[in-house]
Amino acid sequence: MNCRECQDELLLYGGVEALPEELSNHLDSCEACRRYLDEISEIAARFRADSDLVSESVDVERFVEGVEARIGRSRVDRLPAVTWVRHVAYAASILLVAGIMSVGLRYVDRDSPVNGVPPSTDQDYYAEEELDEGVVDIVISDFSSRGFLEAGDELLNDVTEDELKYLEENFDVRNLLL
Amino acid sequence: MTLETNRQLEDLVAKAKSGNKAAYSEIVRMMMRPVIALTHRMVRDREAAIDLAQDTFVTAWEKLSSFRGDSKFETWLFTIATNKSINYLNSAARRTTERLDDVTVSRVSNSNPEDDMLQGELRSGVMEFMKGLPGQQRAVFNLRFYHQMTFEEISNALGKALGTVKTHYREAVKKLREHALAKGWTP
Structure with a gap:
């Protein structure tokens, strides 16, 4: 691994998680890459120190109540009813389709021409x-x-x-x- | 998150999966700040970030039965929050009104004025940097840098190839370094 490859990889791991062994081995013998890692880690630490003020300023109970209110109206609560209604709807659809097909077939039978001449009245x-x-x-x-x-x-x-x-x-x- | 907190979260998730709303409310209490921080870093608008975080918890409740525990619960939650944020950023209305959240930048409240100034400068610098990242790159950076997700987890979360995720992150950190150099924030 050369220094360029090492520094490319340091961008992926520096300041976030333990370095892969190959990188560590290179750093053991490369002062320039060690300095590069220190720089990346310092910048990362500084940026990470910026805690998010919005998340800290939000009223916890009010937020939780908001979620609870929306969950109360969510699909999960209505799931048993929805399932029941869905099954009834499926059954009704099947009966409706079967009924339409049955009536349709009878109508087609009657309306089909006999010797090419359909009944006229x-x-x-x-x-x-x-x-x-x-x-x-x-x-x-x-x-x-x-x-x-x-x-x-x-x-x-x-x-x-x-x-x-x-x-x-x-x-x-x-x-x-x- | 400590081991104990993780265990506590797992217990609560198990209870919530069986329909225990009180357990789920406790999960919301535990996880709301990191989720809001994530959505806020993504969209940089206080009200939108809070709405998106609430949306995230509602969706997570609705989909809780599909959470099999293959990943950590917080990873799953961050995934939902990130995807909601990306959708928000992609919405046509948002594209035309994207702005820096001035309210957030000004809400600095350290006791030492000098610290306040430095913190304020840092905050606006971070926000400015995040704003300069395209949506997907911002999502990858956010999940990796602030939430320590692995590249594999991010790849699964965003449905992007591992190589693409690494490229996004590498580019983002390069930009971060350049940004810090330009601001004189390097050691």
Whole structure:
């Protein structure tokens, strides 16, 4: 270690904490660096002697009361309540999102086009709900798994008069089957 | 801080962590002066320094559960105070109104007038020197010079690389030496 390196390091440690061994070894044999350390230490001691008057002038109890008043209003005191409210809020949010998704999905299902043509009126929605889904399944199943005319014949035998009337009114069944 | 004081502080911190406000008030009593001294050296404004010190204790109370004891409690407290002071210095409003705290400089009350004069000169010299340091350099100097924190502690406290912290401190002490030479304060 040369003197320049030593003095650079003395700036870091001088007057604050014990010197690293390498520095001490250099100082043992270097008068100039010892003088430099003395100078730094003296300046440091002088500066440190300047006690902070503001901290000494503050009224202790008034300061503590100020902190206590603010702590009384701080989040920590309200932590249990805040946690409870937070959990309720989380639960409400989850229920709200689930509800919106459920309603949204039902709405999307209803509003999605059937053969590219969405129902045009509310009446159409109600009419669709009155349709016997079991019958429609049978219709689709039979229609897709049998021969065309045979399926049509059997289909007409299976449905009631009311259901046939409904199918005729809404799906132009006769044109499809005949 | 003596070993006994440290032990006492540790006991109080343990009690405060379990929600004991009286114990925390005792901590405030013990630590308020060094914290105010730190914030005042950083911002050099009496009222702001006291506000920042109170903020520091409120934040420390709120975050007490996160203090794991990896560092000394006072180091943790000084870290909060320093970061609050740096934020304060960085605030746009403050940048335009930074000034020397004349009230502090004039509040010298030694019995000997000659001592008063020397002390007053020293005080204004210290304040003038601190004012000349950029915020981060001032923070590093303050923590190391007045609060004897290690470079590693300062590095962790400020979130700066160890090398950067050492450079800041070295530059600050160089300036301090030049300042002292210019004032004729060298031995």
